[in-house]
Amino acid sequence: MKQVLEVLGFVALVQGVLGLVHEFTHWHVGLVQRLDFLDGYGIYASAALIVLACALFAAAKSRRSG
Template identity: 55%
Template sequence: MKKVLEFIGAIALIQGTVGLLHKFTGWLSWGVIKHLGILDGYEVYGSIALIVLAFALFAASENLKS
């Protein structure tokens, strides 16, 4: 379970970072945030939420026993 949480956290961190990079620089347009129509105009907030979720998942995985 620990590895699953770490994997999902890594994916969320990558997607959040890509979303912020795309919003501010125009690079890397393959992120999931860009393709969600419900977040039109709120891409920055969605990307930040993904990054916060990633750190929460990393913290949760650290609390699990090996």
């Protein structure tokens, strides 16, 4: 379970950073810019993904290995 939380945290972190890169540089990278219902809320969604990644990393750290 610990590895699953770490992988999900890594994916959320990467997608959040790529969403911010898209918002500030207009490169077409990441998943956030491809979701139509998030149109206009890209910065907020990317920041939420980064916060989610931090929470997933904290949850993974609190779990025992094994």
